[in-house]
Amino acid sequence: MILGGGFGGIGAAKKLSKSDVDVVLVDGHDYHTFQPLLYQVATGLLDQPAVGHPIRDLFHKQDNVRVHQDRVTGIDLEAREVRFAELEPERYDYLVLALGAEVNYFGVEGAAEHAFPLYTLADAVRLKDHVLERWEAADRKPELADDGALNMVVVGGGPTGVETAGAMAELYRGVFRSDYPDVPPEQARILLVEASPEIFAMFKPEIRLYTEHALAERGVEVLTGEVVESVSPQRVTLKSGTVLSAHTLVWGAGLQGNELVRSLGLELERGNRLAVDEELRLAQHPEVYAVGDIAAITDAKTDQVLPQLGSVALQSGEHAGETIAHRVAGKETKPFKYHDKGTMATIGRGAAVVQMLGGKTMKGKAAQAAWGTVHLALLPTNQDRAKAVVDWAGAGLTHQRSGRIRVET
């Protein structure tokens, strides 16, 4: 059984296609989320179905997979049984835990209630709707803009924070300038807050410098060495004492294991992640694999815990699938090895950064092209790719973001 239809769960199921096993894949949603592009949904650049793909669609040609949409309510590791909100409890021979994580607010007061995370497609839609709502509200009542209705604080100087701040800045300084010609730019500030002394700590200094410059060019104000203390709907208070007037706080910092993980009675690693052996199995339950954001996977090369990234999730999921296939067939299994294909991020149109494993870097338009190619290749179907290309081309040629509508249902 596979719990979770993200990169990890899909990767595992795909690798079991030729195996003599019955796969049951359960996810809380009916779609697979392409998480690296969520910020593009939040900024109106991509439509929801370009980033959320029907899970069932991915298994039309794989007869040994049954898909269900349901919520997992408990796992009995001893009895090897999973309980669900609606489905009957189901036993398993092998289990792949690929349920992802949840946002970690590190105890910041008011964050759980008022911050906008960007971990799920629903998060992205909620953030987009909130931003559009604030701009329309300030259009009706300009005094709201004086109060910071259009200001946005983005927390976290990693890829999520930087990409979101950059894309929001292009939305703010681009199409919103035409949409709301009466709003002065100084009433629509975007502030990127990072606790450590610099943003993009995982990148080389030349990339950091380029990124800082690209953000500044787009009007993003970067505050490093600053920590958020509390959040209310209209104010963000920093530990330094600064109070920022902003009706939107985007939380791009930190994940943790969810309630289910904590309920398993297992010892957990930092961030409540599940400890796994080199084959990605739980030590006491070798029939259970944990992959993706839910697991603390050690990189064999560096002996460091791998970051919670889509590429790690996909590769670890595929490894779990392959390993189970081998075990079922009585073949030898191998320890997991992560193939680092480099790190990339987009700050805005024509401004991306790529850092390869060997230390080679790319910046600007070439990096943007590489970024686009890699992300298009990762999208699950040709139709998704075509959609993304139409959206990106439309945004590039006409500077429009056709997804900037708010449909209240």
Place this chain on the structure above:
Amino acid sequence: MILGGGFGGIGAAKKLSKSDVDVVLVDGHDYHTFQPLLYQVATGLLDQPAVGHPIRDLFHKQDNVRVHQDRVTGIDLEAREVRFAELEPERYDYLVLALGAEVNYFGVEGAAEHAFPLYTLADAVRLKDHVLERWEAADRKPELADDGALNMVVVGGGPTGVETAGAMAELYRGVFRSDYPDVPPEQARILLVEASPEIFAMFKPEIRLYTEHALAERGVEVLTGEVVESVSPQRVTLKSGTVLSAHTLVWGAGLQGNELVRSLGLELERGNRLAVDEELRLAQHPEVYAVGDIAAITDAKTDQVLPQLGSVALQSGEHAGETIAHRVAGKETKPFKYHDKGTMATIGRGAAVVQMLGGKTMKGKAAQAAWGTVHLALLPTNQDRAKAVVDWAGAGLTHQRSGRIRVET
């Protein structure tokens, strides 16, 4: 001032682009809805932004238009003033009423609570989400399918009902058969209920026959001469006494003037529509124009009240805009003349019907091509057209409907 950003309001505003007037356009949403394609959103064929286009986007190059999103709460025709939920009250010299209508349930018990109309983009998303939810629920608990969870009753044998029933049937018999291979087709019935003796009363007999055949081919059961008496969440009761087990009732029959129209203290035509003179003005208030679904517009040629269609809304809106432009410039005005470009509808892939004004008809693939060309031409921007083409091509080539995801926010 223009109230409403549908075909009528947009048409009026566009025709005032070269006029020396300040246009204020107010709509309750931030998007213009391409209503003729709502059924394609409801059936997962098109994404929301292909059918809902940002209103502000349409006026970037028209400096004399200010757009606001707000709800109209009242109109004082004597004081020539409009009141809003949030905006300050605003006076007008000319007013274009283009607020559309609301669904008329003709007093059917339970319909307002349980039926799914298809008049707004939110309606389309809600219907899609509901259908997807019922299929997933029946996948978890097959006894729900026995209870009619997957059966659907579509009320109304006009274009909305026929197009929706046809598109749903292709969804049911197409991709859902791959998505839910365990569901037998007889547990997923689609019934089209029409009160009069035949569907598509506005079309010639040859088109009616073709349509009945195309629907039957797709597994749609047509019940004519039947009237819905009451609706509960899981049952539809007909006046004939028949009780249908169906968890979904789509209401594709009838519109009426909304509360605002009724509050104006004016004499109303059938369906609570506003009476207008040949220039589309209110008799007692010649500075107020009513266009689109809100108005009872008499066709000069036939002396009949025109149907509530997008083409009537667009043409009447354009006429109001032109007429105001002429009045402001001191030029002569003309009575409204509707140019009937024919009626068209799509039953499914390769199966459309077209009836031209002169009586010429088209059926099948040729009609489908004509339908596609006309609808693409009507979409507001090239990007919207490209999106629709990608979605249609994707659906045609791979039989996929990538919009069939349910994002709960």
